Amino acid sequence: xxxxxxxxxxxxxxxxxxxxxxxxxxxxxxxxxxxxxxxxxxxxxxxxxxxxxxxxxxxxxxxxxxxxxxxxxxxxxxxxxxxxxxxxxxxxxxxxxxxxxxxxxxxxxxxxxxxxxxxxxxxxxxxxxxxxxxxxxxxxxxxxxxxxxxxxxxxxxxxxxxxxxxxxxxxxxxxxxxxxxxxxxxxxxxxxxxxxxxxxxxxxxxxxxxxxxxxxxxxxxxxxxxxxxxxxxxxxxxxxxxxxxxxxxxxxxxxxxxxxxxxxxxxxxxxxxxxxxxxxxxxxxxxxxxxxxxxxxxxxxxxxxxxxxxxxxxxxxxxxxxxxxxxxxxxxxxxxxxxxxxxxxxxxxxxxxxxxxxxxxxxxxxxxxxxxxxxxxxxxxxxxxxxxxxxxxxxxxxxxxxxxxxxxxxxxxxxxxxxxxxxxxxxxxxxxxxxxxxxxxxxxxxxxxxxxxxxxxxxxxxxxxxxxxxxxxxxxxxxxxxxxxxxxxxxxxxxxxxxxxxxxxxxxxxxxxxxxxxxxxxxxxxxxxxxxxxxxxxxxxxxxxxxxxxxxxxxxxxxxxxxxxxxxxxxxxxxxxxxxxxxxxxxxxxxxxxxxxxxxxxxxxxxxxxxxxxxxxxxxxxxxxxxxxxxxxxxxxxxxxxxxxxxxxxxxxxxxxxxxxxxxxxxxxxxxxxxxxxxxxxxxxxxxxxxxxxxxxxxxxxxxxxxxxxxxxxxxxxxxxxxxxxxxxxxxxxxxxxxxxxxxxxxxxxxx
Numbered sequence: 001x002x003x004x005x006x007x008x009x010x011x012x013x014x015x016x017x018x019x020x021x022x023x024x025x026x027x028x029x030x031x032x033x034x035x036x037x038x039x040x041x042x043x044x045x046x047x048x049x050x051x052x053x054x055x056x057x058x059x060x061x062x063x064x065x066x067x068x069x070x071x072x073x074x075x076x077x078x079x080x081x082x083x084x085x086x087x088x089x090x091x092x093x094x095x096x097x098x099x100x101x102x103x104x105x106x107x108x109x110x111x112x113x114x115x116x117x118x119x120x121x122x123x124x125x126x127x128x129x130x131x132x133x134x135x136x137x138x139x140x141x142x143x144x145x146x147x148x149x150x151x152x153x154x155x156x157x158x159x160x161x162x163x164x165x166x167x168x169x170x171x172x173x174x175x176x177x178x179x180x181x182x183x184x185x186x187x188x189x190x191x192x193x194x195x196x197x198x199x200x201x202x203x204x205x206x207x208x209x210x211x212x213x214x215x216x217x218x219x220x221x222x223x224x225x226x227x228x229x230x231x232x233x234x235x236x237x238x239x240x241x242x243x244x245x246x247x248x249x250x251x252x253x254x255x256x257x258x259x260x261x262x263x264x265x266x267x268x269x270x271x272x273x274x275x276x277x278x279x280x281x282x283x284x285x286x287x288x289x290x291x292x293x294x295x296x297x298x299x300x301x302x303x304x305x306x307x308x309x310x311x312x313x314x315x316x317x318x319x320x321x322x323x324x325x326x327x328x329x330x331x332x333x334x335x336x337x338x339x340x341x342x343x344x345x346x347x348x349x350x351x352x353x354x355x356x357x358x359x360x361x362x363x364x365x366x367x368x369x370x371x372x373x374x375x376x377x378x379x380x381x382x383x384x385x386x387x388x389x390x391x392x393x394x395x396x397x398x399x400x401x402x403x404x405x406x407x408x409x410x411x412x413x414x415x416x417x418x419x420x421x422x423x424x425x426x427x428x429x430x431x432x433x434x435x436x437x438x439x440x441x442x443x444x445x446x447x448x449x450x451x452x453x454x455x456x457x458x459x460x461x462x463x464x465x466x467x468x469x470x471x472x473x474x475x476x477x478x479x480x481x482x483x484x485x486x487x488x489x490x491x492x493x494x495x496x497x498x499x500x501x502x503x504x505x506x507x508x509x510x511x512x513x514x515x516x517x518x519x520x521x522x523x524x525x526x527x528x529x530x531x532x533x534x535x536x537x538x539x540x541x542x543x544x545x546x547x548x549x550x551x552x553x554x555x556x557x558x559x560x561x562x563x564x565x566x567x568x569x570x571x572x573x574x575x576x577x578x579x580x581x582x583x584x585x586x587x588x589x590x591x592x593x594x595x596x597x598x599x600x601x602x603x604x605x606x607x608x609x610x611x612x613x614x615x616x617x618x619x620x621x622x623x624x625x626x627x628x629x630x631x632x633x634x635x636x637x638x639x640x641x642x643x644x645x646x647x648x649x650x651x652x653x654x655x656x657x658x659x660x661x662x663x664x665x666x667x668x669x670x671x672x673x674x675x676x677x678x679x680x681x682x683x684x685x686x687x688x689x690x691x692x693x694x695x696x697x698x699x700x701x702x703x704x705x706x707x708x709x710x711x712x713x714x715x716x717x718x719x720x721x722x723x724x725x726x727x728x729x730x731x732x733x734x735x736x737x738x739x740x741x742x743x744x745x746x747x748x749x750x751x752x
Contacts, residue, residue, distance in 0.1 A: 075096060107136060115143055121149055122263040137157055152262045251312055294322055360374050390502060391476035473486065507574075650698035653670040658674050667704075707738075
């Protein structure tokens with residue numbers, strides 16, 4: 001496999017290497033050395049050590065980049081003060097606030113357990129320079145080397161290397177990633193009698209210094225700068241990533257993104273080498289190159305969209321696009337010929353290709369639709385927010401029907417529990433980003449459609465920016481916060497909104513903001529309903545076929561709007577009762593002049609509003625996924641609860657799931673008290689728990705639910721019940737609930 005030419009990675013070499021190591025790219029090629037990896041955790045458990053005090057952004061960028069690339073789990077080992085911010089950025093990260101733990105023995109025990117589970121360790125993003133932290137990191141590096149764990153050392157961790165290069169000398173799985181300032185400090189430390197000023201040196205001179213440093217330490221170095229230079233210990237061997245890749249703008253956090261990507265690539269190359277007789281040479285150097293190239297590709301794509309205001313989060317949002325372009329099989333796609341194979345001298349009029357005419361012929365021969373409507377549809381675009389039960393049927397019928405451009409927004413990954421209703425996903429796609437899964441399904445049916453994927457969570461900062469480039473917006477979400485936010489964003493961007501909902505066996509559909517008379521969501525609901533009155537699929541359930549019914553109707557309305565036909569449900573609402581098979585239609589009131597969103601005196605802007613504050617709830621899954629009601633000290637992980645069970649510690653476990661869930665499967669020793677009962681029958685609940693405590697001779701209570709949301713509320717209620725009781729009891733919940741137990745501890749266990 002030819003990877004390099006003249007010490008530069010060729011495009012074909014990058015593509016071949018990625019296709020061999022990227023799990024989802026290699027799954028169809030397992031017979032030739034690829035690896036089929038769908039099991040959670042196998043694609044990468046990456047540790048990020050950083051985030052001291054208030055330095056929370058750097059470890060977040062590194063860890064979320066690792067997950068966006070494809071790692072299954074990212075553990076952020078940070079200080080307690082930084083942990084809340086990092087958790088707030090993304091609940092998908094496993095945050096361990098032990099970096100500044102005062103007990104050295106506790107820290108070493110926790111880290112020893114964690115390192116055994118990791119595939120790579122990234123140290124440095126936001127680490128800080130405090131001496132006690134540096135001492136701890138030094139021990140981590142030594143332990144990681146004992147376990148033969150790939151290491152990426154970035155930012156402040158490089159201070160250790162300057163003080164004691166022997167820590168990583170001759171360790172083949174270590175990658176140092178200094179920027180130019182950090183490289184100069186490293187050089188000055190290694191060669192104290194010499195003076196270096198990299199600002200005045202040519203790229204060629206810097207390259208020679210990187211080679212020299214790498215050779216003397218016998219370790220791989222990726223020197224970041226306008227030109228990235230990779231050297232892997234051999235004085236004669238180096239790789240150069242050209243300045244032409246990327247943009248002229250380098251944003252804060254870009255180096256952290258690179259370090260997270262490097263950790264994943266190190267694991268993937270190691271995994272590929274373990275499964276093939278044909279080994280990939282220089283794995284650390286090639287992982288460094290792939291990380292640098294991917295980061296630059298993200299930078300280039302994001303810069304085109306966001307210009308000089310580009311942020312690190314914007315780069316991360318383009319990661320899937322960057323990988324797709326690097327994996328592209330067409331080397332000449334940017335210089336392809338447009339000469340048609342036309343053996344005759346005939347000339348034709350029309351803007352639909354032969355393939356499109358054949359593909360859409362059955363709807364174009366309708367007098368109500370025709371070629372003109374089809375061309376309108378081809379020239380239109382739509383964006384779907386939500387890649388689940390509603391988004392799947394909407395997306396596939398829009399794609400098959402001939403929409404020109406389709407955007408998909410969702411940060412979630414495919415799970416088995418999705419498959420009964422989210423019909424574009426499959427068992428083989430478990431763990432895959434839903435946006436990529438839908439894109440793949442659409443292009444399998446209609447490669448003429450341009451599909452944009454946005455594997456991000458829509459929020460008030462990005463909502464307007466995401467939808468303003470599209471003609472039509474489809475709300476395929478299932479929570480109240482998103483409905484208000486998407487509707488408001490459509491008002492600001494002046495876009496029609498096709499809104500669908502499916503719950504249990506009931507569905508509804510309407511088109512908001514279609515014209516000056518059509519209301520927006522806020523016209524109908526100026527004040528939010530009580531959180532307890534609003535349901536979601538994950539809480540209340542849904543019959544699998546129902547989202548298909550509503551999602552297809554959403555696609556129907558979108559096709560009509562794109563083709564230039566007035567939608568049937570602009571100003572009207574369709575209500576579907578699947579239980580009795582009844583469709584009803586009601587007429588909605590017109591747009592309200594005093595509406596806070598679309599009214600004449602509205603002050604709504606691109607910044608939108610704080611929707612959590614507006615809705616008045618932060619501890620409900622249907623409003624937000626953050627759900628951090630409890631302090632971290634009031635929670636235990638499923639791993640910690642496993643250890644409690646194995647130790648035989650006396651305690652009481654309270655299962656607050658509804659009986660319809662707990663009856664399917666539960667812990668035999670659990671006390672079943674549904675949350676509703678806990679709230680309404682407090683005296684009875686108190687007596688039940690007290691009796692169990694006395695029976696078990698315990699004073700520790702753990703609360704569990706399905707996903708670690710209701711259990712937090714259960715903890716608060718039980719704490720109130722026992723506030724006046726003696727002796728005092730300790731009450732904690734199990735983070736992630738029975739779902740996390742099934743995913744991380746006992747994969748043979750199943751729960752609703």
